[in-house]
Amino acid sequence: MALARSRRSQRHIDYWPGFVDALSVMLLVITFLLSVFMLSQFFMSREVSGKDSALGRLNRQIEELTSLLALERSKSSSDQSSLASLQATLDATAKERNRLQGVVDAGVLAGGGAAVATSDAAGAVTREKDNTSRALAQVDILNQQIAALRKQLGALEDALGASESRDKDSQARIAELGSRLNVALAQKVQELARYRSDFFGRLREILGNRPGIRVVGDRFVFQSEVLFDSGQATVNPDGHAELDQLASAVIELEREIPPDIAWILRVDGHTDKRPITSPQFKSNWDLSASRAIAVVQYLVGKGVDPQRLLAAGFGEFQPIDTGDSDDALRRNRRIELKLTER
Missing domain, CATH: 3.30.1330.60 (OmpA-like domain)
Structure with missing residues (x-):
């Protein structure tokens, strides 16, 4: 009888502590993954916010450049090709911005889920960093194109100013020559009038x-x-x-x-x-x-x-x-x- 009780007591094992430990580990892992995901979302939001600011400055620069091009379009047909290239780059940047905004929106919605796999979160962060890098590179290229085009506009303005100065000098010389010619013609007319008077006076004397x-x-x-x-x-x-x-x-x-x-x-x-x-x-x-x-x-x-x-x-x-x-x-x-x- 005593032997039977001893065997039953040996077969009764308490699994609850091990289950609690496993559950704790799982909660720690999930908490770690959520922390990693939230940190990635935080850094990605900062990068996207910076990108939006850069794009906002870019849009203002593009509006200013468009106004300048509207004034200079009639003066130089060579600017048309530069404007077309700039517009194409702008369209590409706008498309990239819209795509990035869609990704950000999708990431924010996905963050509301209860659990996200670590690999997915890391992949999303990497992709967003790559996209942001490409967008910033495009912004740099566009800024360089804007600077080059502004130099061209400056050169055109200098050439126009020089042309206007030469035109004013030419007009002044023409006016001076015209004045001198009018004076000379007036003198010749006066001389002819004097000879005409002498001629008719002589005819009166001759013909009586x-x-x-x-x-x-x-x-x-x-x-x-x-x-x-x-x-x-x-x-x-x-x-x-x-x-x-x-x-x-x-x-x-x-x-x-x-x-x-x-x-x-x-x-x-x-x-x-x-x-x-x-x-x-x-x-x-x-x-x-x-x-x-x-x-x-x-x-x-x-x-x-x-x-x-x-x-x-x-x-x-x-x-x-x-x-x-x-x-x-x-x-x-x-x-x-x-x-x-x-």
Whole structure:
């Protein structure tokens, strides 16, 4: 009986302490894993926060750069390629940021679970570190591109400033030359006006107060009857004497006027408004031009330089008297001489 009790007492073993020890070890392991995971989440959050700050600064830099590029886009087509490269890098960075944000969000949700395997946590931390490193490397590259582009913009601004300075200098020189040219032209016009006055004064002395010859403004006027027969364009004998004296005055004028003054003696033919019936001339315009040419040719024959003469015909379209009387019609039939600039 006593032997039976001893055997039963030997078979009764207390397992509870060992179970408690195993459970304690398991709790310690789980606590360690949770601590590791929480620490990884903490460091990963700090890295992501720093990355977001860097990306925020990058976005502000990109906005500033975009504004600068908008101002310079019209000035240099070469910046288009740099802008396209910058935009591509920006898009890639934005995609990476969105992906990292998704990973962070997923990691935060996963942290709410009761247990996470150590290998998974360590792998997630490693991947996040790698992603963060790549993102920071892209940020550095983008900053370098921004700096290079700013240098290009600075060079463009310097070139533009130099071009504007040269343009201002050119405009100033052009204005000075224009002013000097205007002064020179004014002097030449004054000199020509003086010679014109002398020339007409000399003609008055030569031709005197003969009937059919008068001065009207800045023109010396011959009535057509003084030089031509009615309806004809050939200088008559009486007109030869008048034109001979005119030729002598013009030749003398050629010797007096300096060669750098461009002048001509314009010979204008005019008729009255009555239609011409001569088969030799088709119109009054034809008759007036032919008479002006005849005077010019006569003067050339007397030695006047043809480069100093101009013949023009006006027909009946420039009357000095609009009346219909015989005297008005006679006044409109005329040859006018005008000394003017060429």
